[in-house]
Every structure is written in C-alpha cells, then in structure tokens.
Amino acid sequence: MSVIRPSVIRAEGINKIFREPVDFHVLKDISFDIKMGEFVSIMGKSGCGKSTLLYILSTMDTDYTGDLFLNDKMITKDDPTQLARIRNEQIGFVFQFHYLLPEFSVLENVMLPARKLAKKSFEEIEFDAYQVLEMLDIKHIARKKSYRISGGEKQRVAIARALINQPSIIMGDEPTGNLDSKNSDNVLSIFKQLAAEKGLTLLVVTHDLDFAKRTDRIITMGDGRVIDHGFNT
Amino acid sequence: MDFKVLFAIAKTHIFTRIKQSAIAALGVTFGIATFIILVSFMTGLNGLLDGMILNRTPHIHLYNEIVPSKKQPVNLWEKTSKQWSVVSSVKPKQKQSRIYNALPLIEALKKSDDVYGLTAQVSTQAFYTAGTIELNGLINGVNIMQEAKLFNIDDYIIEGEIKDLHQNDNGIIVGAGVAKKMSAKIGDRIQLVSARGGQLSLKIVAIYQSGLAEIDNVQSYANIKTVQQLMGESSNYITDINIKLHDMDKAFPLAKAYERIYNVTAVDIHTANAQFDTGTTIRNIITYAVSITLLIVAGFGIYNILNMFIYEKMNDIAILKATGFSGNDVMFIFISQALILGLVGGVLGLLFGYSASVLIDNIPFVTEALPTVKTYPVNFDSSYYLIGMGFAIVSTFFAGYLPAKKAKSIDPVEILRGQ
Numbered sequence: 001m002s003v004i005r006p007s008v009i010r011a012e013g014i015n016k017i018f019r020e021p022v023d024f025h026v027l028k029d030i031s032f033d034i035k036m037g038e039f040v041s042i043m044g045k046s047g048c049g050k051s052t053l054l055y056i057l058s059t060m061d062t063d064y065t066g067d068l069f070l071n072d073k074m075i076t077k078d079d080p081t082q083l084a085r086i087r088n089e090q091i092g093f094v095f096q097f098h099y100l101l102p103e104f105s106v107l108e109n110v111m112l113p114a115r116k117l118a119k120k121s122f123e124e125i126e127f128d129a130y131q132v133l134e135m136l137d138i139k140h141i142a143r144k145k146s147y148r149i150s151g152g153e154k155q156r157v158a159i160a161r162a163l164i165n166q167p168s169i170i171m172g173d174e175p176t177g178n179l180d181s182k183n184s185d186n187v188l189s190i191f192k193q194l195a196a197e198k199g200l201t202l203l204v205v206t207h208d209l210d211f212a213k214r215t216d217r218i219i220t221m222g223d224g225r226v227i228d229h230g231f232n233t
Numbered sequence: 234m235d236f237k238v239l240f241a242i243a244k245t246h247i248f249t250r251i252k253q254s255a256i257a258a259l260g261v262t263f264g265i266a267t268f269i270i271l272v273s274f275m276t277g278l279n280g281l282l283d284g285m286i287l288n289r290t291p292h293i294h295l296y297n298e299i300v301p302s303k304k305q306p307v308n309l310w311e312k313t314s315k316q317w318s319v320v321s322s323v324k325p326k327q328k329q330s331r332i333y334n335a336l337p338l339i340e341a342l343k344k345s346d347d348v349y350g351l352t353a354q355v356s357t358q359a360f361y362t363a364g365t366i367e368l369n370g371l372i373n374g375v376n377i378m379q380e381a382k383l384f385n386i387d388d389y390i391i392e393g394e395i396k397d398l399h400q401n402d403n404g405i406i407v408g409a410g411v412a413k414k415m416s417a418k419i420g421d422r423i424q425l426v427s428a429r430g431g432q433l434s435l436k437i438v439a440i441y442q443s444g445l446a447e448i449d450n451v452q453s454y455a456n457i458k459t460v461q462q463l464m465g466e467s468s469n470y471i472t473d474i475n476i477k478l479h480d481m482d483k484a485f486p487l488a489k490a491y492e493r494i495y496n497v498t499a500v501d502i503h504t505a506n507a508q509f510d511t512g513t514t515i516r517n518i519i520t521y522a523v524s525i526t527l528l529i530v531a532g533f534g535i536y537n538i539l540n541m542f543i544y545e546k547m548n549d550i551a552i553l554k555a556t557g558f559s560g561n562d563v564m565f566i567f568i569s570q571a572l573i574l575g576l577v578g579g580v581l582g583l584l585f586g587y588s589a590s591v592l593i594d595n596i597p598f599v600t601e602a603l604p605t606v607k608t609y610p611v612n613f614d615s616s617y618y619l620i621g622m623g624f625a626i627v628s629t630f631f632a633g634y635l636p637a638k639k640a641k642s643i644d645p646v647e648i649l650r651g652q
C-alpha cells in the first residue's frame with residue numbers, strides 16, 4: 001500500500017484485569033492500529049477476551065491500563081460525559097443481540113442517536129434515517145414497532161442506527177452470530193459496501209471464518225494477546 | 234437542545250406503561266385533592282371562627298373598671314404606729330365608670346400610628362318596658378356605622394338595616410332574645426328606663442343576633458347621643474373605647490402602655506381569647522400532617538413504579554448509554570418521568586380538590602352564631618393551590634430521584650455481557 005492513511009483507532013499496551021472473583025489478567029499488552037477505510041475482523045477462541053476488548057475500544061469500559069487513541073486523539077483520560085459524546089458521534093456499535101428499544105418504532109430507534117447529537121433538525125434527521133433505511137432495504141418497516149420485526153430486520157435496523165451519525169468507526173460484536181447464513185451474507189455485503197463506497201472503517205468480532213476471510217485483514221487473539229495482526233495474507 | 238428527545242423517551246415510557254403510570258399519578262391526585270379539601274375547609278373554618286371572635290372583638294378595649302380604691306382614705310390620713318386603721322369600706326362612686334378626659338384621649342389615640350381605628354361607646358344598665366313586661370338590659374350607645382366598619386356588627390343583624398339607626402336618633406337595635414321576650418318586631422316602640430330614672434321611647438329598626446344567648450337576651454344598640462341623653466350626661470361621657478390596631482400582635486404591649494399612660498383599664502385581645510390561637514394552630518398542624526402523610530404515600534407509589542420500571546428497562550438503559558446518552562441524560566429521563574406523573578397527578582388533584590371544595594361550599598350550614606353564614610365555610614385562597622402543586626412536584630421529584638440515580642449508575646457493559 002502506497003498511500004498512508006490516517007489512524008482511526010489505535011490501542012497502545014492495553015491491559016485489563018478482572019478482580020472478581022479472583023484476579024484474572026484477561027487482556028495482556030494489546031496494541032494495534034486500524035486505519036481509515038479498513039474492514040478488520042477479530043477472531044479467537046471463546047473466552048480469549050474479544051468482547052472485553054471491544055467494550056474498552058467502544059469507551060463503555062474505562063477500567064483498564066494503557067492508552068487508547070481515536071483519530072489520533074487520546075481518549076483514555078476523558079470523563080464519562082465526554083466519552084458518551086464520543087460514542088454518540090464517532091462510534092457506531094452493533095451487538096450480537098439486536099438491541100433495540102422495543103417500544104419505539106424502527107424509525108425512532110434509528111433517529112435516537114442523531115437526536116441526542118442534536119446537530120440537525122428533526123426533519124433533517126428523519127430524512128437521513130429514511131435514507132439509511134432505504135440503503136439497507138428496510139424502509140418499508142420504518143413505522144413498525146421494533147419488537148414486531150424479524151431478527152434479520154432487527155440486525156439491519158441496528159446497523160442503520162450505528163450509521164445515522166456518520167461515525168468514524170463501526171464496531172460489531174458477532175453481529176451475524178444470531179443470523180442464518182442468508183441474513184449473515186446480507187449483513188456482510190452491507191458492511192463491504194459501506195467500506196467500499198463510503199470509506200467507512202469497520203472492526204468486527206466474529207467466529208465465522210468465511211465472514212472473516214472476506215474482510216481486509218484478520219486480527220487473531222489468543223489467551224488475552226494479539227497473536228497475529230493479519231498483514232501477511 | 235437534546236432535552237426534547239429525553240422528554241420524548243420519558244413520554245413513550247409512560248404511555249407504554251399507562252396503567253401503572255395512571256395509578257402512580259392517581260396517588261398524587263388523591264394526596265393533593267385531600268390537601269386542598271382539608272386546607273380549604275380548615276382555613277375556612279378558621280376564618281369563620283376569626284369572624285366569630287376576632288372580627289368583632291376589639292384588639293384593645295379601654296374602660297374604667299369599678300374597683301375599690303387601693304388607697305382607702307383612712308390611710309391617706311396620718312400614719313400612726315400606735316393605732317389601727319381599719320376602715321376599708323369606702324365604696325367607689327357611681328361616676329367612676331366613665332373614662333376621664335375621654336375626648337382628648339380619643340383624639341390622641343386617633344393620631345397614633347398603631348391605631349387603625351376606634352369606636353367610642355356609652356353603655357349602661359337599663360330596663361326595657363313594653364306594656365306590662367319589664368326586662369333588665371344593657372344598652373350600648375354607639376356610632377353604628379363605625380361599629381360596622383371596624384367590628385362588623387352588620388354581620389349579626391338578622392332583620393332590618395343598620396343605616397336606619399344611623400339616620401334615626403330615636404331608633405334602637407335590640408337583641409333577638411329581647412325582641413322575642415317582648416314579642417316586639419321592627420317598627421314597634423319600646424320604653425327604656427335608666428337606673429337613674431331617665432326615660433325614652435325608641436323605635437326598633439333592626440334585630441341583632443350574636444349567637445350567644447346571654448348577650449342576645451339583654452343587649453341593644455342605640456346612637457351614642459341617645460344613650461347620653463337617657464343618662465342625663467353630656468357628650469364627653471364615654472364609658473368604653475374599642476381600638477382596632479394595624480398589627481394585632483402589638484395588642485399586648487400597647488394595652489400595657491395605655492394603662493400606664495392614660496390611667497385606664499386596657500384589655501388586649503389575646504388575654505381576652507387565649508384559647509382561640511391554640512385552636513387555629515392545632516387545626517393547621519392537623520391539616521398539614523394529614524396532607525404530607527398522604528403525599529409521602531403517593532411518593533412511595535411513584536418510587537415503586539419507577540424502581541420496577543428501571544429493572545424492566547435495564548436493556549434500554551444499556552442501549553441508550555451505548556449509543557451515547559450520558560448518565561445524566563438517563564437520570565433526566567427518569568426524573569422527568571416522575572415529574573410528569575407528579576404534574577399530571579397534581580393538576581388533577583387541584584381540579585378534584587377545587588370541585589370538592591365548591592361542593593362543600595354549597596352544603597347548607599345553619600348556625601345561630603352566625604346569621605349571615607348559610608353554607609359551610611370554604612377558603613378558596615389561591616396560595617394553597619400553589620402550595621399543593623409545590624408539594625406534588627417536590628415529593629415526586631424525590632420519589633423519582635433515587636431510582637433515577639440508580640439508572641444513572643447502571644454499567645452498560647454488565648448488562649450487555651449478561652446476554
């Protein structure tokens with residue numbers, strides 16, 4: 001690669017120890033750098049600390065040592081309100097279980113992070129939300145309550161919600177783990193399309209090797225460490 | 234502003250749990266309505282009793298008490314060590330019941346900054362005679378318009394009008410008991426005979442009922458000149474001065490001062506009605522104690538609902554936090570939920586309380602003591618409605634605060650991992 005792309009998220013020497021019930025050193029000296037527009041997957045045995053790492057990267061877990069940089073700005077020492085703002089503006093998160101607010105409509109769920117950000121008017125946000133829903137091919141269910149739609153649809157709504165504020169990076173913790181292969185393929189192609197067309201940066205934990213192989217590179221973890229950065233494939 | 238979206242979330246939460254929310258709000262409604270009804274009725278009652286006692290009682294009553302002189306004449310004579318001085322039977326003169334120098338005293342009092350107004354009276358024993366009936370009585374010579382203005386005497390007139398007395402020097406307002414005993418009605422004439430033999434024939438222009446039989450059976454009012462004439466006294470003969478102050482609380486010290494300066498007997502309203510203040514205070518305490526208890530119960534209702542709610546909504550809270558809502562945002566959502574319930578419940582409570590008060594206000598209530606009162610007394614003072622609303626908001630705020638604080642401290646990672 002000849003072009004030097006800017007870093008989106010960079011970890012430097014991240015360590016995490018669970019104190020309960022006994023001391024357990026779950027993440028050991030994790031360092032890596034993810035550049036703008038990269039689509040990276042993380043693989044590793046169950047229990048090796050992938051989710052734990054993702055919670056730290058997404059700023060929800062602040063109980064760790066080491067430094068975390070977002071767009072080359074250190075965010076490790078930011079206070080909870082600043083971190084909430086960062087999550088809102090810069091990070092889109094897609095969970096394994098399609099976490100939506102069940103009593104709100106699909107459209108409202110997608111709009112919530114943007115309304116919190118409050119950079120645009122309600123009408124603009126609504127327009128954006130419809131566009132994202134259209135792109136993900138779920139515009140027709142916009143007005144449905146989110147507990148009345150299928151699992152695959154929920155996952156796409158969650159992706160739409162992650163996209164609404166045009167974040168720097170989208171993180172996913174086994175976002176296809178709960179889907180059949182058809183829906184799983186669907187989500188993967190959406191991600192690939194976003195990376196290719198919009199230059200979006202993606203970091204996705206997965207157990208699905210087929211899925212991982214179709215990403216730019218695979219970071220492999222084992223026993224709390226990064227054992228392969230996936231540059232030589 | 235992102236408050237709008239927080240409110241929208243709170244609103245959705247309330248509407249999806251409409252039954253529980255309604256019950257919680259109704260708890261507040263019940264508390265506030267009870268408060269309004271109780272406080273309106275109790276203070277109405279206080280006002281009524283104020284009317285019975287405070288309105289017609291002078292803040293300070295000046296008169297000249299007829300007591301045996303403290304200095305018996307024999308003691309004024311020579312002090313001797315070898316003799317006994319035992320004569321102690323010199324009785325006060327009849328004349329002493331007047332206030333000395335009454336007219337200059339009245340002028341001086343009228344100029345005082347503390348005095349709101351005063352009335353002068355001449356009262357004397359007299360007999361009422363009509364045909365062969367002869368009744369013992371007490372006649373007060375008054376300026377009736379002044380009495381009405383300062384001491385609301387017109388509230389106790391059950392027949393006739395006070396201005397008829399004002400315009401007629403030969404008029405008299407008799408007590409209801411007197412009128413009944415003499416089977417006299419308005420327009421009839423009765424004879425008055427003073428203790429010293431003076432006689433007058435007066436026309437009844439109105440009938441007065443205080444509610445206290447011992448007064449209504451003897452008392453009557455005539456113009457001050459008329460009574461002076463009956464007694465054969467000049468216009469500076471005044472037996473009583475009734476003073477209304479700007480500030481009732483000064484009654485006691487001023488009464489003491491007047492006694493010293495003007496050499497009269499002065500009785501202040503607190504000394505005359507000591508039991509009265511206590512009653513008012515106790516009624517107020519009961520009102521507030523009952524209302525606050527009800528509101529605390531209502532507050533627990535809201536606290537419970539929100540607590541339950543937060544347990545049910547753990548996932549939602551985790552999602553909100555994961556998508557960038559801060560702890561304070563989450564807290565704001567739940568507190569505003571509590572406040573919305575409190576506000577709606579409170580406003581309904583005020584409406585219910587007001588309606589019930591109007592209802593009570595129209596229930597007939599007939600009492601001998603207050604002839605002008607026809608229905609139960611209710612006080613519609615708007616400040617109680619403000620206090621009620623304040624109560625509702627403060628109690629629901631606290632009820633919402635603790636669960637909201639819990640929601641604020643929920644760790645989203647723990648919830649997400651739990652799945």
Ligand SMILES: Nc1ncnc2c1ncn2[C@@H]1O[C@H](COP(=O)(O)OP(=O)(O)OP(=O)(O)O)[C@@H](O)[C@H]1O
Pocket residue numbers: 018019020021024026044045046047048049050051052053650
């Ligand atoms: N709150 C906690 N306290 C103590 N230990 C924990 C806690 N959470 C997770 N662990 C442990 O940390 C290790 C890493 O957990 P983590 O969820 O990150 O694994 P993972 O790589 O995501 O596994 P999976 O692929 O099954 O999702 C596990 O051994 C787990 O038992």
Ligand SMILES: [Mg+2]
Pocket residue numbers: 050051052173
């Ligand atoms: Mg995991």
